[in-house]
Amino acid sequence: MEDIMQYIPGNRFVHRLSPMTKIIFAVGMMFAAIFTTNLAILAGLIAVVLIIAAAGGLFKVLLRQVPLLFILGLALVVLTVLTNATGEVIVYLLPNNLLPITTGAILFAVQMALRFAVLIFAFQLLVISTQPRDLVNALYTLRIPGDYALMFLIAIRFIPTLQREGARINEAQLSRGYFPGGGIVGKLKQLGPVMLPLMLNSLAKADTLGLTIDMRGYRLASEYRRKLEYHLADAGVIILVIAVLAGVAAVTFF
Numbered sequence: 091m092e093d094i095m096q097y098i099p100g101n102r103f104v105h106r107l108s109p110m111t112k113i114i115f116a117v118g119m120m121f122a123a124i125f126t127t128n129l130a131i132l133a134g135l136i137a138v139v140l141i142i143a144a145a146g147g148l149f150k151v152l153l154r155q156v157p158l159l160f161i162l163g164l165a166l167v168v169l170t171v172l173t174n175a176t177g178e179v180i181v182y183l184l185p186n187n188l189l190p191i192t193t194g195a196i197l198f199a200v201q202m203a204l205r206f207a208v209l210i211f212a213f214q215l216l217v218i219s220t221q222p223r224d225l226v227n228a229l230y231t232l233r234i235p236g237d238y239a240l241m242f243l244i245a246i247r248f249i250p251t252l253q254r255e256g257a258r259i260n261e262a263q264l265s266r267g268y269f270p271g272g273g274i275v276g277k278l279k280q281l282g283p284v285m286l287p288l289m290l291n292s293l294a295k296a297d298t299l300g301l302t303i304d305m306r307g308y309r310l311a312s313e314y315r316r317k318l319e320y321h322l323a324d325a326g327v328i329i330l331v332i333a334v335l336a337g338v339a340a341v342t343f344f
Contacts, residue, residue, distance in 0.1 A: 095217050095249040103323065104146025104219040109228035111324040115142070116216040118331035122338045123208035129197075131338060132204035138334065139211045142327075146219055152211050159210065163203035170195040170202075217246055227316050244299070252292060259287050 099105075104112070123135055143149045171183075177194025217225075222243055229239040263283050270279035 095214060095246055097221055098148065098151065098218045100147060100219070102146045104142060104148060104215065106321070106323065107219075107327060108318050108320050108324050109220045109224040110231060110318050111320070111327050112216050112220055113225075113228055113232075115327055115331055116212040118335055119212040120209055122334050123205045126338050126342050127201055128341060129200060129204065131341060132201065132208065135208045135334070136204065136211060138330070139208065139215060143211070143215050146215075148215060148218060151218060152214060155210055155214065159203065159207050162206055163199065166199040166202050166206075167196065170199040174198055222247070228318065231318060248292075248295075251295070252288065255291055256284055256288050259284050259291075 107115075119135055119139055123132060126132060140149060140152060143152050171189065171191050174195040175190055175192055177192040177197065179190040179192050180196070181191050183189035183191065220228075226239050226243050229242065230236065234242075260280070263280075268280075268283060270276045
């Protein structure tokens with residue numbers, strides 16, 4: 091199992107961009123996705139992120155998130171069907187006109203799914219193409235307090251750690267003969283014996299990490315900044331972000 095949200099070494103287009111440029115790109119795509127409800131624009135934003143990822147040889151890495159996005163989309167459809175009754179009714183799930191599926195609910199679910207796709211793809215592209223020390227240095231340059239930058243870095247580093255720990259716990263349970271069955275019900279039953287040890291181990295690791303930081307005399311994160319270098323490609327990406335935001339603003343507000 092490959093780690094998620096883990097830096098992938100490389101020397102292609104995206105890796106050579108300044109970490110500040112990649113932060114601007116990710117934040118710009120996120121804001122563009124949040125402020126528009128146009129499905130074509132949202133799909134275009136996803137395409138832009140995937141094209142940038144392809145230029146950096148990270149296209150296949152981002153595509154691994156498609157199953158997660160599919161599950162998220164289905165969950166959003168179910169949630170909106172239960173809570174949103176705007177628009178024309180397509181069909182009723184229960185007799186006596188109960189639980190209607192409406193065009194408004196479907197449209198809202200698709201919009202949210204596409205938004206989440208933009209957010210997840212943009213953020214993952216930032217993390218997997220930027221070394222942690224460069225990312226923290228960029229946060230320092232943005233005047234983010236050192237403590238918050240440290241917490242952000244630790245949170246990112248915890249994601250692959252939890253993934254590996256969960257895989258080990260699952261394999262340990264299977265080696266003991268625990269198999270609740272196949273299908274969706276079996277998968278759900280399998281989560282219990284994995285999630286509880288995972289949460290306990292995570293709390294123990296967090297406590298150990300806190301003690302380690304304290305024993306090393308940590309009081310305030312050092313905010314030493316290395317000078318960021320910018321190249322022609324950085325200017326091109328920033329211009330692209332400005333153009334995307336301007337286009338979204340023009341379509342949305344005018």
